[in-house]
Amino acid sequence: MLKINLSDTIAAISTPLGESGIGIVRLSGKEALSIADKIFVSKNGRRPSEFKSYTLHYGWIVDRRMSKDEDASTQTSKYREIIDEVLLSVMRAPYSYTKEDIVEINCHGGIVALRKVLDLVLENGARLAEPGEFTQRAFLNGRIDLAQAEAVLDIIRAKTDSALKIAIEQLKGTFSQQIKRFRKTILDILTVLEANIDFPDEEIGRVDLERIRERLVKMNQELKNIIDHSRYARILREGIQVVICGKPNVGKSSLLNALLKTERSIVTPVAGTTRDTIEEVIDIKGIAVKIVDTAGIIEPRDLVQRKAIQRAKKQIDRADLIILVFDGTRRLSPQDRMLMARLKKRQTLAVINKIDCKQKIDKTEIIKEFKNIIEISAKKLKNITLLEETIANLIFAGKVVSPEPFMVANLRHIQAIKETQKFIEEALDSLDNRLSIEFIAQGLKDALGLLDGILGRRFTEDLLDKVFSEFCIGK
Ligand SMILES: Nc1nc2c(ncn2[C@@H]2O[C@H](COP(=O)(O)OP(=O)(O)OP(=O)(O)O)[C@@H](O)[C@H]2O)c(=O)[nH]1
Ligand SMILES: [Mg+2]
Incomplete structure (x- = not known):
């Protein structure tokens, strides 16, 4: 459970655990520099608290603590133990990732050395960071809004170029700017409406009402566009x-195997x-496509086959798109027909395979059931590119979809935008039906609350917990 706590200094290993070229222990908070002073020895004898911001320093991480039976007079060396040879960087508040003092210790990427450096940092006063806590601090300290913080996670998780582009736009604040424009529109309108509530005698002008209506119509359309695109964004x-x-x-x-261009699955x-x-x-045209090969669907002959077929059916239920493969060199069998009947209501692409050999299949029967048919040879790699293009077209229903600045892929944001759009539409209805100004204003205030939620201008600990617990430790 992530508690909102900005007073202490947090630390974590920010790189993946395992052997690697370098590994980074990161500290953030008021004590970051003084803790570094205690454990870092630079070549020229200067201390981290004297370092300028955005500088990198060569030195050693040392354990200066003494065990009980040691004392300074009996110590042979200046330090009890040298732990690692490192490069240490300093980024001072407020120009850092968290807006706090940050120290990053670039160690050799061994698990033991990294753990020991982290332990030392913790023993000298830092607290182990929770998942996402560095980014949470960036948010709480006002460097980024909540939508931008969420974009950080999307960048880390991006599986394709398109996913990365959407996330980068969101981190840059393009999406947040749009949300802020919506907020401003609502606030402007509320100012006019509320003046009218406060001074009801001065009747609200027709001009004002018409102008409010225009702005709401425009906003409603923009919100709808975002919602329409969100499916593709997702x-x-x-x-x-x-x-x-x-x-x-x-x-x-x-x-x-043909799609993967490797011999991944056993063929016999x-x-x-x-x-x-x-x-x-x-990656098919920028979309991460998880391809699942399943066991052939037949009457199972043994338990393994039965389980494999159960799994295959589960995967079919979950699929966004099904590729139903036929053997072109054989006539349709009852098994083929059973599968056709089962899948004709689903988004299915019929693939007739083995066109490199003499064909016996009756295509007309398949054409009757499925709109999308393609003939290939998986073995001789014929029409595989065409198949990929067809898959991409089916996914996007023929549209060419490329990442756009205002694309919203985050479910939390989509939900909030859908609800906002409902409130705006209701406000328009109320305006047309000449309902009370108070009533319209209330709907707009609710919409405003939702937009504030996207940006994190209003939040609960639960919300932050939900957002940041998805992150890894050290981010
Ligand atoms: N001529 C020809 N043979 C093919 C083609 N594609 C697959 N085969 C052959 O068909 C046989 C079965 O191929 P698999 O890919 O194992 O078929 P499968 O549908 O995965 O079979 P199961 O896993 O048993 O359900 C193998 O001998 C392949 O070499 C093709 O395009 N042309
Ligand atoms: Mg197989």
């Missing part, structure tokens, strides 16, 4: 799941080769 951010299914031996695993002429679902993520 796809760009989260990716989609595509499940390859079909009866045994039609070439499902071969197709997965024996029906029932794939015994479990296999998942891999590929």
